[in-house]
Amino acid sequence: MQHPESKERRPPRAGTRTTCTWLLPVALVVLAGCNVAASGRGLSFSGLLGGGAGAPSPSPAKVAGPAGSEPSGPVEGGATGGSATPAGPLFLAPSPPPVALSPGALGLSALGRYVVAPGMMLEVRGQALGAKENKPLQVLFGAKLATSIQRESDTVLRVQVPDGVTSGDLALLVGGVQTNSLPYRVLRDLRMTGAEELLVGNRTVYRVQGTDTENRLIDDPPVDWEVSGAGLSQAWGQATAVSPEDGVMRATLGNLIAVREVHTFRVDGILLDPAALDLVASDGTGTAPDAGFVTERQVTAQVLASDDQTRKRAVTWAVGDEAVAAVAPESPVAGLLPRARVSARNLAAERNTVLRVVSVDDPRIVATLSVRVRPESGLGVVVE
Numbered sequence: 001m002q003h004p005e006s007k008e009r010r011p012p013r014a015g016t017r018t019t020c021t022w023l024l025p026v027a028l029v030v031l032a033g034c035n036v037a038a039s040g041r042g043l044s045f046s047g048l049l050g051g052g053a054g055a056p057s058p059s060p061a062k063v064a065g066p067a068g069s070e071p072s073g074p075v076e077g078g079a080t081g082g083s084a085t086p087a088g089p090l091f092l093a094p095s096p097p098p099v100a101l102s103p104g105a106l107g108l109s110a111l112g113r114y115v116v117a118p119g120m121m122l123e124v125r126g127q128a129l130g131a132k133e134n135k136p137l138q139v140l141f142g143a144k145l146a147t148s149i150q151r152e153s154d155t156v157l158r159v160q161v162p163d164g165v166t167s168g169d170l171a172l173l174v175g176g177v178q179t180n181s182l183p184y185r186v187l188r189d190l191r192m193t194g195a196e197e198l199l200v201g202n203r204t205v206y207r208v209q210g211t212d213t214e215n216r217l218i219d220d221p222p223v224d225w226e227v228s229g230a231g232l233s234q235a236w237g238q239a240t241a242v243s244p245e246d247g248v249m250r251a252t253l254g255n256l257i258a259v260r261e262v263h264t265f266r267v268d269g270i271l272l273d274p275a276a277l278d279l280v281a282s283d284g285t286g287t288a289p290d291a292g293f294v295t296e297r298q299v300t301a302q303v304l305a306s307d308d309q310t311r312k313r314a315v316t317w318a319v320g321d322e323a324v325a326a327v328a329p330e331s332p333v334a335g336l337l338p339r340a341r342v343s344a345r346n347l348a349a350e351r352n353t354v355l356r357v358v359s360v361d362d363p364r365i366v367a368t369l370s371v372r373v374r375p376e377s378g379l380g381v382v383v384e
Helices: none
Strands: 016-022 034-039 042-049 061-063 091-093 107-111 121-127 137-141 149-151 156-160 168-174 182-193 197-199 203-205 207-212 217-219 224-228 232-235 238-241 247-253 256-265 267-273 276-281 296-305 315-319 325-329 339-344 351-359 366-375
Touching: 107 168, 107 182, 121 168, 137 149, 137 156, 182 247, 182 256, 197 238, 224 232, 232 247, 238 247, 238 256, 267 351, 267 366, 276 296, 276 339, 296 315, 296 351, 315 325, 325 351
Parallel strands: 197 256, 276 366
Antiparallel strands: 016 042, 034 042, 061 091, 061 217, 107 121, 121 156, 137 168, 149 156, 168 182, 182 207, 203 238, 207 217, 224 247, 232 238, 247 256, 267 296, 296 339, 315 351, 325 339, 351 366
16 A cells, blocks of 8 residues: 655646645545545545546656755654655655547557566556557567566557666667657665554554665555465555464565564463562651561562563553552563562552553553551551
8 A cells, every 4th residue: 555645745747746745634525536545544536637637547656856965854664563665755756647649649658567577577558559450569678578478459568577687768669660758767676664563453454665666765555465374464564463372474576575464462361470569668757667567678570462572561650549559660671571569659558459461562451469567556466
């Protein structure tokens, strides 16, 4: 799924294809002559500004300038992580406008996609392409000759982008006569950004970037998405964790592939130790309790998760009434469960509160324990 948000917008010309995005919670919008798509990122449409109907609608991509040509800027990655620094600021790179041809004249009007990769099938549109007369046909990517061509009609053919081709112009030789040429960009690599682990029930968006043969960064090229493994489902690059069985996101364009392995997991609960606290505090005179009274206690929290990484699962700590007790989380230590120290406040009378522990991965998972604080003057015996 494409998200063509431009970092640098240039005034569109009449007849050129452009893409706009409104970040509005729109349920349904109908725009004449435009392709409309609603997503969690907003509403996008692509169409012709001041142009005629029937023009091709290749997926637009964003392209950055050559390395070192312009100041660098950030590129948004996946919803829960992943970023990169491009060679230059991204700008909207729509396909060139279709070429107007004289009736019956040999020529090319448009390519199905502006951004291509070796191995993919590219649709070429034009007229008088020689199918009716079965004229000899050659397709030239710059100076490189294509070897796999499917001529579907006198106006449409499909050609496989050959290996080793670079960004340039495509032209046809039909019966020995050369047509006009149309520009294209060739990707030489793909990279995917996005979350490496995902809680069951959550979803996130994965993004793809590539570099073309002129070292320009292209954001959101028109890739095909697929997923493997029982732990994930996906639609147009948006993945949902459906079970704690892991999965792999894969984006392809021709022979280019970008892959992201995704660990999926479920949080089942939190186990606290001890299960309750009974603390002793000063009676408010400023005198500390005698030795042997328990004024503070360490609490550990074990997050019960579906994977074997429970020791790294983090929690947050809070007490219901900070006038009764205070909680101080301890610094995380690799390989140890999360810990915090709960200490009693100075009190003149016995009071109670609750310690609340929440899973960072899944805030719906909460554990509590009761905390009782009694002043030393109210005790007849030493409590350890």
